[in-house]
Amino acid sequence: MSTRPTKRVVVTGISVVAPGGLGTERYWKALLTGENAIAELTRFDATRYPSRLAGQITDFDAAEHLPGRLLPQTDVSTRYALAAADWALSESGVGPDSGFDDYDLGVVTSTAQGGFDFTHREFHKLWSQGPEYVSVYESFAWFYAVNTGQISIRNSMRGPSAALVGEQAGGLDAIGHARRTVRRGTGLVVSGGVDSALDPWGFASQLAGGLVSTVLDRERAYLPFDSAASGYVPGEGGAVLVVEDADSANERGAERIYGEIAGYAATFDPAPGSGRPPTLDRAALLALDEAGLRPSDVSVVFADGVGVPELDRAEADALVRLFGPRGVPVTVPKALTGRMCAGGGPADVAAALLALRDQIIPASGRTDRVPDAYGIDLVTGEPRAAVLDTALVLARGRHGFNSAVVLTSHRP
Incomplete structure (x- = not known):
């Protein structure tokens, strides 16, 4: 038991x-x-x-x-x-x-x-x-x-x-x-x-x-x-x-409940040159498993989105492995604020909870030309109205840190 x-x-x-x-x-x-x-x-x-x-x-x-x-x-x-x-x-x-x-x-x-x-x-x-x-x-x-x-x-x-x-x-x-x-x-x-x-x-x-x-x-x-x-x-x-x-x-009669933190996980990438793949997608899968959910349950991903081509490609590959080509809307609203280091993930969590509340996905700053090879459905230009129930928030730190948080709409 x-x-x-x-x-x-x-x-x-x-x-x-x-x-x-x-x-x-x-x-x-x-x-x-x-x-x-x-x-x-x-x-x-x-x-x-x-x-x-x-x-x-x-x-x-x-x-x-x-x-x-x-x-x-x-x-x-x-x-x-x-x-x-x-x-x-x-x-x-x-x-x-x-x-x-x-x-x-x-x-x-x-x-x-x-x-x-x-x-x-x-x-x-x-x-x-x-x-x-x-x-x-x-x-x-x-x-x-x-x-x-x-x-x-x-x-x-x-x-x-x-x-x-x-x-x-x-x-x-x-x-x-x-x-x-x-x-x-x-x-x-x-x-x-x-x-x-x-x-x-x-x-x-x-x-x-x-x-x-x-x-x-x-x-x-x-x-x-x-x-x-x-x-x-x-x-x-x-x-x-x-x-x-x-x-x-x-x-206690809390005035509002924004949502539930349903899952969390962290992984660490193998050493460079080891030949083993990075583990961002594993962090996401572990967080979803802890939440009792599958990738198909995710409504939107708030991505790490470094803006460095090789790192963006690695994250895009992880998202395709998780969800299939263009399998889920992806957004990087931090493109409008800059990367706030340890503050970036919590700000994305706040945005994700508000997206669940208002059923809308913010766009990814000024990004407008996503390579087809990335295979992701990035929200660009304007916010996108959508039916949202579960959000996955991802973050990567220098030298191999990966973290994932799963948020769901609150169910009394």
């Missing part, structure tokens, strides 16, 4: 902090209207860099959303995460009078870049002024676990918590771990991912990876699955979700 947990895990709150979309509904509108948030960098003078485009958040004033005491001790990415957590909890109706014990509330987040901007400001002080000028908060503001820690402190969440790092795949890993935590008995977990590294050093670090597009036309720089694909554009931000036991959500 199986002892695998059978609790259903649902999403009762969503908040997005992304280029072109501060707040969930604003983000969703930007995706549906095709609002391109990729533009010239304005955080610093990037004129001598080989790439000068990014997806920047331009409408966030931390002082409007967070108490002043937090500002000196937080990196920009942590400020995004704290504000997004506040908004997601508010939307879910979770507060001091919600009936949860502190130890029944957890936090699981992911960041791949840590407090880049904060750290490099402090390094500059160290080199130019001396160690006595370095902020004491540097001891933790750079750290990959700081978003989990700051959210848990701010909201008195003392239950099981974690921080995961898996580059672009890490945000989905955080959501998968949050689901596992709820199924093991924790009532509610705040989860997701947020990243930001658009300071000079952080941006240079991203360029050093060799996958960033050097095209300077903002309309043509990031074209996932396009015959003219030349790389991706870095972005910042992400999304935070409130993940909860379905029975608990119903008992």
Whole structure:
């Protein structure tokens, strides 16, 4: 007899902090209207860099959303995460009078870049002024676990918590771990991912990876699955979700349930040169199996969509193996925001849940020429109305990380 947990895990709150979309509904509108948030960098003078485009958040004033005491001790990415957590909890109706014990509330987040901007400001002080000028908060503001820690402190969440790092795949890993935590008995977990590294050093670090597009036309720089694909554009931000036991959500009268996190899985690719194939399709199959579903049950795929030809072809091949040629609609809405590293997967999860809600698939940015050899049904140009019940969200991190999350419409 199986002892695998059978609790259903649902999403009762969503908040997005992304280029072109501060707040969930604003983000969703930007995706549906095709609002391109990729533009010239304005955080610093990037004129001598080989790439000068990014997806920047331009409408966030931390002082409007967070108490002043937090500002000196937080990196920009942590400020995004704290504000997004506040908004997601508010939307879910979770507060001091919600009936949860502190130890029944957890936090699981992911960041791949840590407090880049904060750290490099402090390094500059160290080199130019001396160690006595370095902020004491540097001891933790750079750290990959700081978003989990700051959210848990701010909201008195003392239950099981974690921080995961898996580059672009890490945000989905955080959501998968949050689901596992709820199924093991924790009532509610705040989860997701947020990243930001658009300071000079952080941006240079991203360029050093060799996958960033050097095209300077903002309309043509990031074209996932396009015959003219030349790389991706870095972005910042992400999304935070409130993940909860379905029975608990119903008992407390949660105002809304966006959908169920029905399955999750992660795999790691074999070493280059091993002759063995990558394992993205295996991650998807494992996640679907955990959800008790088959590939034929999937209504839409939110793809990773790096925008690098060989990586796009590898993902397209995996999708064809899973679904057959043009077997399911595929979309890459992050083409409008840039790749947000650990924040990209959670933002795609948010978009997928909203697609299930509104029965519409956002288009894939400015991509308009998909090679026939890819064999995928990519949604391009305009959003596509469709009957949607199940969404598969995929993400790949550098050096072999693969993650998949299966979402379904909520059934009371």
